[in-house]
Amino acid sequence: MTGAGEHGTRERILAVAETFLGDFGYHGTRLHQIAQQVGIQKASLFHYFASKADLYHAVIEEGFGETEQTVRRVLEAPTAPLVKACALVEAYVDMVAAHPARTKIFLRQSFGDAPAGFERALDLQRLLSLVVGFIADGQAARAFAPVDPLALVLSIIGMVAFFFTSAPVVVPGFAEPGSASVARIKQHAVTVVQRCLTDGEPPKLAAAEAAA
Amino acid sequence: MTGAGEHGTRERILAVAETFLGDFGYHGTRLHQIAQQVGIQKASLFHYFASKADLYHAVIEEGFGETEQTVRRVLEAPTAPLVKACALVEAYVDMVAAHPARTKIFLRQSFGDAPAGFERALDLQRLLSLVVGFIADGQAARAFAPVDPLALVLSIIGMVAFFFTSAPVVVPGFAEPGSASVARIKQHAVTVVQRCLTDGEPPKLAAAEAAA
DNA sequence: GTCTATATAGGGATAGAC
């Protein structure tokens, strides 16, 4: 798009930047490290991106775009509610497992990092609403048990993200990329969703113990 | 220990530093901001802490100590397995809700931030093993359903942390400190654990916990 | 489009008076 003789240097910069931004955060990432890893000089970065913040935003945009695409694709498939819910979880696990650095960046962004600006928060809310709406619709149609929809969706997002970003530090080798851990995690996440959505009998008795 | 006329400046520094380290991370936190918030000069910080890294470690140590204490206290209580599991979740939710900044710091630390050093990772593993062991023991005694113990514990840790650190950004006012959101989140987390540990069976604990 | 300088600023840390 930008020209004819493009080797993809810009893309390589984005990829390298993603790993560093994930591991060290925006303020902890040094441009000279990125340049060194890519194999160019630090000053050359400014030919592709106006500033460090600009590079950061580009990484965020790319990541968010792919995430949104994946979620929408699964959501629009013509499958049964519970099947779609499980497919959503599996696709999300695959995505996070494939891009742990990106996930770290998203989490850091939500913590308050970032060089200001960044108005994609609204898009994020719309995407979340889409998923929550899907759950709520399923409950209205009696396909799902009456669990707090928003809390459930946030639970899955948070737990899966935690598996691939924080857990490996506490439990070495837990979410290793190629190992069987991915299958294990996927299995667990699906199990949790199923148990939360298919209770069968509405547990109204749960109110009794809320006294504690 | 240090003297008689101590007003607690050190403690105030630690408290202020915790909020900044949580919101901006280690590299994003500026010492002059901390000093300004405390009401002293930047250079005065070095009277209490040898370096920025030293201050960071002090914050981490304090946070980890309180966390460990809380978990052990609940774990050593003489209560039934399922009651104890729920109590553990509730105590954890209260703790994270009371210290969101500390939670952010822990998460950032696990991402790879931090000024190196910090060998408390081993203690963290032991604490985690304690909780996982409690679940596994309960399963061996047929008190819990056969769910992946490690995955379950990590799930709760990740989901609750996400609720109070990331979710508020995506869903404004979700985990507001004083609001009813804390009760809502606690209810949800307990529900998830119950459904994962009781395999659909109605919990037979309703009476026991009211006494507490 | 990539390079070699270099400008500019900001932040951690120290020295030493009070």
Add this chain to the structure above:
DNA sequence: GTCTATCCCTATATAGAC
């Protein structure tokens, strides 16, 4: 124990040749 003043280093960003 707190201050003012300052050192020193590093990191972003720019200028301009090739």
